[in-house]
Amino acid sequence: MDSKQALAELGLEAPxxxxxxxxxxxxxxxxxxxxxxxxxxxxxxxxxDLLRDHxxxxxxxxxxxxxxxxxxxxxxxxxxxxxxxxELSPKPAPVTxxxxxxxxxxxxxxxxxxxxxxxxxxxxxxxxQLLEDGKLAEARxxxxxxxxxxxxxxxxxxxxxxxxxxxxxxxxxxxxLEGAVSDDLIRALAAGVRSGDFDExxxxxEKGGWRVRRAVAARAPSLNKALVALAxxxxxxxxxxxxxxxxxxxxxxxxxxxxxxxxxxxxHHSHSAQVAATANGANxxxxxxxxxxxxxxxxxxxxxxxVQYGDCNTVREQWPFYARGVRQAGFAWSRDNYAERRKRALxxxxxxxxxxxxxx
Amino acid sequence: xxxxxxxxxLGTTYSLVAVVQNGEPKVIPNALGELLTxxxxxxxxxxxxVGRAAxxxxxxxxxxxxxxxxxDMGTDRKYELSGRTFxxxxxxxxxxxxxxxxxxxxxxxxxxxxxxxxxxxxxxxxRRATRHACDLAGLHVERIINEPTAAAxxxxxxxxxxxxxxxVLDLGGGTFDVTALxxxxxxxxxxxxxxxxxxxxxxxxxxxxxHCLEWLATERGTELADDAVGRARLREACELAKRRLSDASExxxxxxxxxxxxxxxxxxLPLSRARLEERFQPLLDRMLxxxxxxxxxxxxxxxxxxxxxxxxxxTRMPCIASLAAKLxxxxxxxxxxxxxxxxxxxAVQAALKxxxxxxxxxxxxxxxxFTLGIATAQKLHDSLVQGIFxxxxxxxxxxPASRVERFCTISNAQTRLKLEVFQGEHARCxxxxxxxxxxxxxxxxxxAGTEAVDVRFxxxxxxxxxxxxxIVSTNEAxxxxxxxxxxxxxRRELEAARARLARLKFHPREALPNVxxxxxxxxxxxxxxxxxxxxxxxxxxxxxxxxxxxDPKLIAQQREALLAVLLALGxxxxx
Ligand SMILES: Nc1ncnc2c1ncn2[C@@H]1O[C@H](COP(=O)(O)OP(=O)(O)OP(=O)(O)O)[C@@H](O)[C@H]1O
Ligand SMILES: [Mg+2]
Numbered sequence: 001m002d003s004k005q006a007l008a009e010l011g012l013e014a015p016x017x018x019x020x021x022x023x024x025x026x027x028x029x030x031x032x033x034x035x036x037x038x039x040x041x042x043x044x045x046x047x048x049d050l051l052r053d054h055x056x057x058x059x060x061x062x063x064x065x066x067x068x069x070x071x072x073x074x075x076x077x078x079x080x081x082x083x084x085x086x087e088l089s090p091k092p093a094p095v096t097x098x099x100x101x102x103x104x105x106x107x108x109x110x111x112x113x114x115x116x117x118x119x120x121x122x123x124x125x126x127x128x129q130l131l132e133d134g135k136l137a138e139a140r141x142x143x144x145x146x147x148x149x150x151x152x153x154x155x156x157x158x159x160x161x162x163x164x165x166x167x168x169x170x171x172x173x174x175x176x177l178e179g180a181v182s183d184d185l186i187r188a189l190a191a192g193v194r195s196g197d198f199d200e201x202x203x204x205x206e207k208g209g210w211r212v213r214r215a216v217a218a219r220a221p222s223l224n225k226a227l228v229a230l231a232x233x234x235x236x237x238x239x240x241x242x243x244x245x246x247x248x249x250x251x252x253x254x255x256x257x258x259x260x261x262x263x264x265x266x267x268h269h270s271h272s273a274q275v276a277a278t279a280n281g282a283n284x285x286x287x288x289x290x291x292x293x294x295x296x297x298x299x300x301x302x303x304x305x306x307v308q309y310g311d312c313n314t315v316r317e318q319w320p321f322y323a324r325g326v327r328q329a330g331f332a333w334s335r336d337n338y339a340e341r342r343k344r345a346l347x348x349x350x351x352x353x354x355x356x357x358x359x360x
Numbered sequence: 361x362x363x364x365x366x367x368x369x370l371g372t373t374y375s376l377v378a379v380v381q382n383g384e385p386k387v388i389p390n391a392l393g394e395l396l397t398x399x400x401x402x403x404x405x406x407x408x409x410v411g412r413a414a415x416x417x418x419x420x421x422x423x424x425x426x427x428x429x430x431x432d433m434g435t436d437r438k439y440e441l442s443g444r445t446f447x448x449x450x451x452x453x454x455x456x457x458x459x460x461x462x463x464x465x466x467x468x469x470x471x472x473x474x475x476x477x478x479x480x481x482x483x484x485x486x487r488r489a490t491r492h493a494c495d496l497a498g499l500h501v502e503r504i505i506n507e508p509t510a511a512a513x514x515x516x517x518x519x520x521x522x523x524x525x526x527x528v529l530d531l532g533g534g535t536f537d538v539t540a541l542x543x544x545x546x547x548x549x550x551x552x553x554x555x556x557x558x559x560x561x562x563x564x565x566x567x568x569x570x571h572c573l574e575w576l577a578t579e580r581g582t583e584l585a586d587d588a589v590g591r592a593r594l595r596e597a598c599e600l601a602k603r604r605l606s607d608a609s610e611x612x613x614x615x616x617x618x619x620x621x622x623x624x625x626x627x628x629l630p631l632s633r634a635r636l637e638e639r640f641q642p643l644l645d646r647m648l649x650x651x652x653x654x655x656x657x658x659x660x661x662x663x664x665x666x667x668x669x670x671x672x673x674x675t676r677m678p679c680i681a682s683l684a685a686k687l688x689x690x691x692x693x694x695x696x697x698x699x700x701x702x703x704x705x706x707a708v709q710a711a712l713k714x715x716x717x718x719x720x721x722x723x724x725x726x727x728x729x730f731t732l733g734i735a736t737a738q739k740l741h742d743s744l745v746q747g748i749f750x751x752x753x754x755x756x757x758x759x760p761a762s763r764v765e766r767f768c769t770i771s772n773a774q775t776r777l778k779l780e781v782f783q784g785e786h787a788r789c790x791x792x793x794x795x796x797x798x799x800x801x802x803x804x805x806x807x808a809g810t811e812a813v814d815v816r817f818x819x820x821x822x823x824x825x826x827x828x829x830x831i832v833s834t835n836e837a838x839x840x841x842x843x844x845x846x847x848x849x850x851r852r853e854l855e856a857a858r859a860r861l862a863r864l865k866f867h868p869r870e871a872l873p874n875v876x877x878x879x880x881x882x883x884x885x886x887x888x889x890x891x892x893x894x895x896x897x898x899x900x901x902x903x904x905x906x907x908x909x910x911d912p913k914l915i916a917q918q919r920e921a922l923l924a925v926l927l928a929l930g931x932x933x934x935x
Binding site for chain 2: 035036
């Protein structure tokens with residue numbers, strides 16, 4: 001199915017907006033309800049998915065647009081060089097099974113085949129590759145043309161596909177870091193996004209001290225969160241050697257996508273923040289009644305961790321609960337730690353000076 | 361039309377059966393004239409009791425009664441009731457058979473087909489167990505739908521002309537489900553479902569029991585004796601107190617003669633809603649994750665929801681409504697009858713499936729609640745990492761759906777591929793649920809990575825998964841079906857179970873009101889003392905004498921008298 005057929009399927013001449021496409025889709029669903037006409041419904045849905053995920057086709061006249069083939073009916077042949085970015089060995093080595101039980105024969109193993117990615121995805125991956133190669137200017141050029149293409153039609157996140165958006169945002173964040181941190185760190189971050197391995201980026205950032213940490217947190221909040229999530233994630237759990245995790249780099253990459261995705265998917269920050277804030281609100285209230293000071297300790301811990309990663313948003317979020325808890329508790333120990341913690345928090349969040357309320 | 365098509369809500373605490381007649385859905389009353397049939401089974405001598413009578417006997421004969429068995433669906437747990445062994449499937453089958461009989465008696469026609477609901481978050485094994493239960497009950501069931509989807513249908517039935525986004529929260533006795541839906545252009549679009557299959561009203565009761573036990577330990581320095589009847593009575597008292605606290609802010613919990621390690625104790629404890637809500641906090645916290653996930657999957661934020669609907673009996677607790685209000689920034693609605701919404705939706709779905717013209721203009725789409733995929737491996741250096749989960753149909757995909765992914769061989773001269781089908785969200789296969797196994801043979805021998813196989817998953821609305829594998833170079837196709845009835849039990853075992861159930865004896869339908877009245881009276885008798893006890897004992901004796909006489913009129917008369925005494929003694933009893 002190409003874009004032209006898809007439009008015909010939904011009974012559209014030329015789409016004008018995401019909303020028009022959605023309504024056309026729903027009207028077609030009424031004609032082909034899944035209950036009574038499952039085949040017809042799947043065709044309609046396929047058309048809708050195609051148009052929704054390739055919105056840059058809308059503004060162009062149909063003749064001029066390259067018809068995009070939906071991967072469903074005819075998947076492209078396997079790519080000529082199926083090696084992935086994650087395959088560490090440059091030359092193919094003979095397979096010998098050394099992990100996970102000898103009961104399973106290598107004969108039964110299958111590997112996921114990489115298929116040609118749809119257009120914006122490819123471009124974004126290319127931009128990331130350029131960043132990783134240190135070609136910042138080229139990356140910026142590619143990203144700008146991409147931005148133009150994608151914003152020209154006033155598209156919303158939902159229509160583009162959440163993972164595409166997540167990666168697109170990461171590219172933008174990486175570009176925003178230019179000049180604020182070393183190019184090496186940008187390259188390491190790009191490599192981290194591509195492979196899920198943020199070790200090098202983490203090391204460089206640590207080396208740069210709090211100024212760099214703050215810059216990353218301020219200009220690239222989602223990257224920063226990924227960094228925090230991954231550094232605290234399963235890679236460093238005891239019992240897993242680092243090596244075995246690099247071995248399943250694919251898994252880590254999925255993990256990176258998931259944790260980035262969860263900040264980005266559709267409603268994004270504000271939604272996650274809202275739910276978190278509600279939960280925190282409950283915690284904050286409980287800090288008052290909680291004789292064991294658990295939530296105070298929790299808030300303190302969250303702040304310390306956020307300071308370490310230069311995540312000023314979390315500091316800002318947690319501080320009121322912490323401060324209130326300290327005020328309620330009035331414990332000598334918390335007062336001591338309070339001064340120290342406040343100093344560090346202010347160092348990271350210099351611009352927050354006025355906002356970190358004092359404990360009288 | 362030869363038979364009727366009904367919808368059944370097989371709940372943890374209550375089950376219901378409903379039907380659409382003349383375009384209006386209605387819940388069918390049982391032999392006692394009640395809409396809710398407790399999901400409880402009691403074995404009384406050689407007879408099996410289901411429903412309210414069994415629920416009452418849980419107090420007096422806990423060792424012969426099973427409740428909340430829905431929680432064990434899909435597991436190997438066995439229930440031992442008066443020397444007979446039952447699986448959770450068989451117990452559910454007994455409840456389903458009861459509902460079927462009720463429906464047939466009320467409608468005067470055979471039940472031709474039923475739509476049965478399960479929690480959205482039931483996995484494949486639990487769904488198969490539910491299908492087995494339907495088989496055992498002699499119910500023809502093609503479609504199993506998600507409870508919140510059913511609730512959404514019940515809601516959408518009256519709102520199909522409007523355009524809005526809604527979130528349905530269903531907190532029942534044993535499970536919590538969240539569904540995000542949108543109604544637009546006359547289509548009810550279920551956008552995402554998430555939930556927790558082990559979070560419900562029963563857990564709140566557990567928390568209360570724990571509270572009581574702590575109080576016993578600290579204030580009385582004693583603990584509950586190991587006594588099933590005592591435990592059952594404490595549980596009942598907590599359940600009743602929980603319900604009272606939905607309306608009042610304070611109540612007293614009282615159990616007379618509670619057996620403890622220091623002898624019998626008249627247990628009495630004042631409870632306040634505020635104090636209990638602190639104890640409930642961990643349970644309330646657990647509700648956040650599924651809500652957040654459903655919203656995220658649907659691409660929504662909390663503030664987008666124009667309506668928040670509460671269904672399920674446990675949403676009557678004020679703390680649930682306030683949690684919803686806080687999260688969504690708006691007051692939740694209870695416009696659907698909380699106990700009946702799911703059954704009504706199931707009936708609507710049954711009518712839809714049967715092609716009932718009254719609901720012909722209702723169009724709904726649903727999504728896959730889990731990701732389906734296969735196990736793959738990856739070669740790295742000189743080692744092979746196996747058991748990587750490669751999704752093919754992602755959760756949230758609109759059903760029916762068909763997706764294809766290409767996989768290739770990993771070693772030289774590999775001529776076979778093993779397709780292990782898994783369901784779940786974890787990147788490692790061993791953390792997901794295995795639901796089937798196939799092998800593709802006859803792949804031409806060649807160097808690793810050169811031969812490819814296209815694997816297509818087709819998932820239909822009845823939950824049947826078809827797997828097609830096509831060898832790319834030879835265009836040779838293999839087709840497999842994951843039998844939805846294939847599961848833990850083989851055909852033979854199913855037959856044996858059916859025969860075993862067929863041998864059970866039931867009370868005749870018309871005797872049920874009598875048995876229920878006696879069971880309820882027996883349960884209350886244990887709670888009473890002194891004069892009240894004597895009064896109830898007398899009424900019971902008179903009723904038993906009436907039963908002996910076998911005179912239907914006299915029996916009916918004395919039963920009413922006994923029920924009047926039960927009412928007059930002023931104790932509420934659980935339905
Ligand atoms: N007034 C009330 N206040 C508090 N809780 C109540 C009230 N009425 C009923 N409940 C609780 O609601 C639960 C039963 O709800 P419901 O009938 O919706 O569940 P179910 O459908 O049987 O279970 P599930 O859907 O989880 O399988 C019980 O735990 C009961 O304690
Ligand atoms: Mg229910």
